[in-house]
Amino acid sequence: MDTTAPESKEHLPMLFGSEFAATIQVEVCQKRTSAARAEDVKMHVMNLLQRHPVIYRDYTWSKFDNEFLQKHVNSVAVVDTEMHLVDSKAVDLLNSQLQLHIFQLWEDGPATEELEQDNEALSAASHWLLPAAEFQGLWENLVYDNEIKSNLLQYITTTILFSDMNVDSNVISWNRVVLLHGPPGTGKTSLCKALAQKLSIRLSGRYKFGQLIEINSHSLFSKWFSESGKLVMKMFQKIQDLIDDKESLICVLIDEVESLTASRSSSLAGTEPSDAIRVVNTLLTQIDQIKRYPNVIILTTSNLTGKIDMAFVDRADIKQYIGPPSAAAIFKIYLSGLEELMKCHIIHPRQQLLNLRQLGRMNFVKSKVSDLSLQLRDIASKSQGLSGRTLRKIPFLAHALYVQESPVSLECFLECLSKTVDRQFCENDIFISPH
Incomplete structure (x- = not known):
């Protein structure tokens, strides 16, 4: 039984890559008050799994008869088992390769990122430390018909792999941008938050913690309309400061991205103000600047894809439609x-x-x-x-x-x-x- 956690770059692609289908993911939520060593937690979790070698679906333990686990662990979850149950009725943990991810939840809610404009404070973004308690379990409770979630994880894996292997981005291009689009109420924003949470857990061996910055698009593009381009630049300067911490995974969420990326063709035709052009140009420039950093992912959603500037659409590596559930x-x-x-x-x-x-x-x-x-x-x-x-x-x-x-x-x-x-x-x- 392989209990190696992904603590080095060469192990990282196994998280969701070609061997993902043969790997069982085990997520261990350690209590915030616990100072136990990861090695000790692993040992006791492995003993727990050895006593329950067969499972029939995703399973979570939250009550333990082991004193160490009672004191130090909130839960042990075996997840993503559905793909292993296609041709069998049960998952044999004893004969499976296991990936253990040990993490602690941040209990604080979101902080507010403010920008100063004309001596007034503008609420420009919400800022979470990840993994966050309020997002725990969100990923598992989002239900889609196809492999949307696993495809998103596979995308992140390839992004990390290409960066680790120093693939020349002038030869093969990728921008670290995901666009989820579809009608309202289909869970696009929730999926972005859940993905950021899941990445912070699965990559806990690589990054000390994650950060999610949800940009308030409407605030940046409303009251100080003529200054929106400058506000977008100020916001990304704050994000750049976060990206500079190489031990942190940064996920930037731009909900209803059409608010900031209105088609420049409409502006040039005179149907939209010229400031819209400056905002789009600024946003595209900032994306081009931060895409070279391996610890940042930009997640965006849209209900109105027809209004998005095609230059932004072209920068999105994945354009995933999220429709009504079947x-x-x-x-x-x-x-x-x-x-x-x-x-x-x-x-x-x-x-x-x-x-x-x-x-x-x-x-x-x-x-x-x-x-x-x-x-x-x-x-x-x-x-x-x-x-x-x-x-x-x-x-x-x-x-x-x-x-x-x-x-x-x-x-x-x-x-x-x-x-x-x-x-x-x-x-x-x-x-x-x-x-």
Whole structure:
């Protein structure tokens, strides 16, 4: 069993690279108050895994019978197992290569980065130290239909590998820019934050900590419109100061990037003010300057890709569409919500729900074992068209609107869930239909 943590450059590509599919990721959250050595934590975690050599899905331990783990560790999570379960029913930890990532969470919330303009303070960005407690678990709870998350991790791996191997960027170009685009409510911003959090954990052997700077695009491009180009430059000067710390991973998030990258063709045609041109030019110049630093990633989102300047689009290495969830993704979202409600005893007694893979093995035939899971599948199917943001609220609304008793049975709650979905579509129609 390989327990080597990624503490050197030659180990780094294994995090998500060509050997990623054969590697089990184990994320160990060490208590902030703990001063235990990483080697000691690894030893006790390995003993825990040896006592539980087979798992059937991602699994997290938060309660321990080991005194050392009780004192020093918040949780041990075996993650990203789904790809290993395609052709098998279980993951054999004893005969797998393990990558252990030991990290501590920063409990403080975001700080505010301010810029001075005309003797006034402008809130220009929010600034987190990573990994942050408020983002813990966010990555695992984002559900997509394809390999979006693993592709993003693979992109970061290649970025690091090319930098480590001194690939000449004049021969092969990459810009460290990711653009996630799609309709509102599909989780683009959450995915950017979750990616920054995940990178700070997976690269904890390389960087002492991560930092996430979320730029407030609207602030930079509103009150002092004629000064927006200068404000963007000031903001990136602050970011440059952070990048200079080589022991820190810097993730820059520009949400609704079209606010800063409005197409220059519109400006030249006279439909947009000329200051928009200066802002775009400044932003592109700053991206070109910081892309040579190996410890920075720029994450951007957009709801209106048609308004983005093509020079910025061209600089994005990955342009990933994030669309509304499919029925399969919705099923997973609902399933995780119901599991959470059963864990909290809001739904009681606990009953087993099968995932889609297990239902598929039963050919989706109705039985006492599969009945409730098939009902959930039907609810997920008719929920298509709702945004991811709305879907996460459906279980809450179901309880608030229709549950008459506490705790509630799973059978009753599924009925309430179905009614809530129907109601949500009716409410949406009111806003869509002309008055």
